[in-house]
Amino acid sequence: MSTVTADDTARLNATYGEVLDVHRRQFLWPVGLLVLVLAYLTYACFAFDIPELIAKSRLDRGVLLGLDSVAYKVHVEKNLRRDLFEVAVEGERTATYDEAALPDWVTVTGPSGNDGRVDIDMGDGYRFVIEGKSLTMTGPGLERPFTVTAGGKTLTWEGDTPSWIDLNPKKVEARPTLLKRVQVTTGRILVFRYFWGWEDFWFDFRSPLHGKSLGQVWSLAWSDDRLDPSMSNAALIVSEFWGNEGWQHGDVFKALLETVIMAFLGTVVAAFVGLPLAFLAAANFNPDPATRFVIRRFFDFVRGVDMLIWSLIFIRAFGLGPLTGVLAIALTDTGTLGKLFSEAIENIDNKQVEGMQSTGASAMTRYRFGVIPQILPVFISQSLYYLESNTRSATVIGALGAGGIGLKLVETLRTGKDWENTLYIITLTLIVVIAMDVTSGWLRRKLTGAGRD
Amino acid sequence: MAMTTVDQLLDHASALERRRRLYTALGVAIFAFLVVMGFIAAEDMNSGGFVQGLDKFFDYPRNIVVETADAGTGWFERLWTYLPALIETINMAAVATIFGTVFAVFLSFASTRGLQVWPPIIPIARRAMDISRAFPELIVALFLIFVLGSSPVPAIIAVAFHTAGALGKLFSEVNENIDRGPLEGMTAAGASWSRRMRWAVLPQVLPNYTSYMLLRFEINIRASAILGFVGAGGIGTELRKAISWANGADIAALFVLLFLTIMVIDQFSGHLRRRLVGGMFAGAR
Numbered sequence: 001m002s003t004v005t006a007d008d009t010a011r012l013n014a015t016y017g018e019v020l021d022v023h024r025r026q027f028l029w030p031v032g033l034l035v036l037v038l039a040y041l042t043y044a045c046f047a048f049d050i051p052e053l054i055a056k057s058r059l060d061r062g063v064l065l066g067l068d069s070v071a072y073k074v075h076v077e078k079n080l081r082r083d084l085f086e087v088a089v090e091g092e093r094t095a096t097y098d099e100a101a102l103p104d105w106v107t108v109t110g111p112s113g114n115d116g117r118v119d120i121d122m123g124d125g126y127r128f129v130i131e132g133k134s135l136t137m138t139g140p141g142l143e144r145p146f147t148v149t150a151g152g153k154t155l156t157w158e159g160d161t162p163s164w165i166d167l168n169p170k171k172v173e174a175r176p177t178l179l180k181r182v183q184v185t186t187g188r189i190l191v192f193r194y195f196w197g198w199e200d201f202w203f204d205f206r207s208p209l210h211g212k213s214l215g216q217v218w219s220l221a222w223s224d225d226r227l228d229p230s231m232s233n234a235a236l237i238v239s240e241f242w243g244n245e246g247w248q249h250g251d252v253f254k255a256l257l258e259t260v261i262m263a264f265l266g267t268v269v270a271a272f273v274g275l276p277l278a279f280l281a282a283a284n285f286n287p288d289p290a291t292r293f294v295i296r297r298f299f300d301f302v303r304g305v306d307m308l309i310w311s312l313i314f315i316r317a318f319g320l321g322p323l324t325g326v327l328a329i330a331l332t333d334t335g336t337l338g339k340l341f342s343e344a345i346e347n348i349d350n351k352q353v354e355g356m357q358s359t360g361a362s363a364m365t366r367y368r369f370g371v372i373p374q375i376l377p378v379f380i381s382q383s384l385y386y387l388e389s390n391t392r393s394a395t396v397i398g399a400l401g402a403g404g405i406g407l408k409l410v411e412t413l414r415t416g417k418d419w420e421n422t423l424y425i426i427t428l429t430l431i432v433v434i435a436m437d438v439t440s441g442w443l444r445r446k447l448t449g450a451g452r453d
Numbered sequence: 454m455a456m457t458t459v460d461q462l463l464d465h466a467s468a469l470e471r472r473r474r475l476y477t478a479l480g481v482a483i484f485a486f487l488v489v490m491g492f493i494a495a496e497d498m499n500s501g502g503f504v505q506g507l508d509k510f511f512d513y514p515r516n517i518v519v520e521t522a523d524a525g526t527g528w529f530e531r532l533w534t535y536l537p538a539l540i541e542t543i544n545m546a547a548v549a550t551i552f553g554t555v556f557a558v559f560l561s562f563a564s565t566r567g568l569q570v571w572p573p574i575i576p577i578a579r580r581a582m583d584i585s586r587a588f589p590e591l592i593v594a595l596f597l598i599f600v601l602g603s604s605p606v607p608a609i610i611a612v613a614f615h616t617a618g619a620l621g622k623l624f625s626e627v628n629e630n631i632d633r634g635p636l637e638g639m640t641a642a643g644a645s646w647s648r649r650m651r652w653a654v655l656p657q658v659l660p661n662y663t664s665y666m667l668l669r670f671e672i673n674i675r676a677s678a679i680l681g682f683v684g685a686g687g688i689g690t691e692l693r694k695a696i697s698w699a700n701g702a703d704i705a706a707l708f709v710l711l712f713l714t715i716m717v718i719d720q721f722s723g724h725l726r727r728r729l730v731g732g733m734f735a736g737a738r
Contacts, residue, residue: 040551049604058600061599306675306711403498426592433589
């Protein structure tokens with residue numbers, strides 16, 4: 001292969017100057033565009049005050065949130081002021097372990113939890129001991145045991161202090177690993193041990209079925225010894241699961257159903273109201289330009305005002321709930337679908353209608369056999385597309401107040417405590433959205449002919 | 454062999470026809486049942502009924518109009534005061550669209566079979582697009598607001614995330630429909646992959662890309678406005694304040710601004726799209 005010399009370049013320029021110029025100009029405009037975009041992004045960076053945002057962001061909150069959504073913690077608490085000892089899941093009063101049935105990694109020796117000695121096996125070789133008002137930690141990274149005592153007005157400590165122990169006269173915090181945490185203040189000693197998974201997902205802590213394995217539950221369902229005399233075991237299992245207080249499976253399912261109803265009914269109403277209006281907006285079916293103009297502007301108006309604003313107006317009138325969402329979706333999409341349908345109607349092949357007319361068919365028959373078969377594929381595929389996208393929209397307008405899964409999600413986010421519930425709801429929402437996507441794609445292929453997606 | 458008479462054929466045909474009608478009728482009946490049940494359930498779960506609400510439907514718009522009329526010429530000043538919020542929302546949408554488009558281009562190239570990319574990456578890119586498309590913007594935005602604090606940036610990231618998936622799918626459909634002639638020509642001439650993409654593929658797909666991007670920009674303005682409601686700033690936040698204080702004149706001003714913006718961008722991008730797909734790049738095809 002030979003390289004291009006300066007002579008060659010000059011010759012090429014002389015012969016094909018115009019072509020090369022075009023090439024160079026085509027090379028320039030992307031560069032110019034890139035510079036423009038970068039300049040805009042720089043402006044935006046300052047307009048949105050990115051440096052301050054980075055300074056203020058709380059990435060530790062993100063880690064905590066991530067951990068909390070896939071793990072749960074068990075609190076071992078010794079309250080020195082109220083002279084109280086308890087072990088509870090997530091520190092909740094409703095999920096407190098009985099003193100006689102503590103988890104096997106907590107051992108109490110002596111009179112009772114309060115006066116006795118509490119041995120906590122934190123896993124990975126870490127052992128914590130609470131004795132009286134002091135806590136002693138031993139484990140990897142601690143050459144001499146670290147002891148903190150909560151007597152008097154301030155805390156006192158001795159022993160090794162690695163970097164993961166945060167010392168303060170009022171509060172000592174230690175986090176040897178992500179899954180183990182200790183907090184000692186003058187009033188209480190609090191040990192957290194994290195476990196992976198979602199706690200009490202199937203049954204409540206207080207439920208008679210709590211802690212039973214799948215096999216045990218299965219055999220209980222078929223056993224004749226009733227746990228609750230008033231109902232059969234199978235009914236009890238279902239109602240305990242459905243009424244789980246922490247996870248609210250029943251409520252979440254109802255909210256999901258509301259969202260799906262909103263999307264389904266909204267789209268159906270929009271499609272069936274939009275279709276006749278689309279005929280009135282199509283130039284080849286409605287010769288009157290005045291009504292055509294009015295209907296087309298109506299489509300533009302309801303589309304332009306936006307689903308968000310309609311839902312706010314409807315919430316005022318009809319209150320919170322799925323009906324409000326249905327009406328907001330229906331009104332907005334009457335505009336969108338009506339416009340799409342009227343375009344499809346204007347693009348039909350007129351020969352079929354003329355053929356029908358030549359046989360003396362009535363107007364209704366002409367529409368039924370001449371027009372409908374031509375616009376049916378567009379009608380079905382567009383309606384299904386919008387059904388799918390409305391499932392997402394229904395989540396959003398639900399969060400603004402129309403109800404359904406969106407509102408449930410916002411509620412769990414507001415409390416900012418039960419992140420595992422948030423993750424649960426997000427997962428369910430995604431499953432529903434993806435299921436709608438797959439179903440509507442499948443229906444579209446079935447109803448409008450294979451291959452044309 | 455059994456004799457096949459015309460009568461038998463007719464019988465068979467009418468039996469088929471009857472069955473088809475039965476299936477259609479069944480389908481319609483199930484559909485109607487679902488719709489009716491849905492309405493009953495929706496009416497049941499709603500806190501206010503449909504019929505009672507109908508009287509009140511026009512109250513709210515009427516209130517807004519009355520209060521706007523009361524505000525007189527001062528109302529036009531409100532339009533001016535809310536302009537910065539509107540610009541913020543437009544900026545949010547624009548930045549999100551830019552980032553979303555960039556990611557969508559990469560994803561779409563990585564997910565198209567015909568573009569001579571490393572094959573194992575295709576299913577990965579496709580699943581990535583599916584997931585980012587399925588996430589409603591609101592969920593991502595709420596999560597990020599918790600971590601990053603109330604500011605437009607979480608909304609931008611959320612909208613960009615969704616845009617990458619939504620545009621990526623449309624772009625990859627465009628990629629699949631290109632004329633493969635130029636690509637084969639460049640391959641035969643020994644051009645590198647990046648050059649093949651730059652000179653054989655991009656000129657064909659760019660008009661459609663731009664058209665889809667403009668359409669998405671419009672959608673993203675609405676999305677950014679909605680995300681303002683959950684604390685992402687811009688016109689949505691102002692609108693939420695005005696609505697919770699029930700200040701009719703302000704609500705009207707914000708509605709008008711939002712409506713006008715969407716309309717202007719709709720018209721402008723429609724015009725641009727027709728020009729782009731219509732003729733400007735026609736020579737490239």
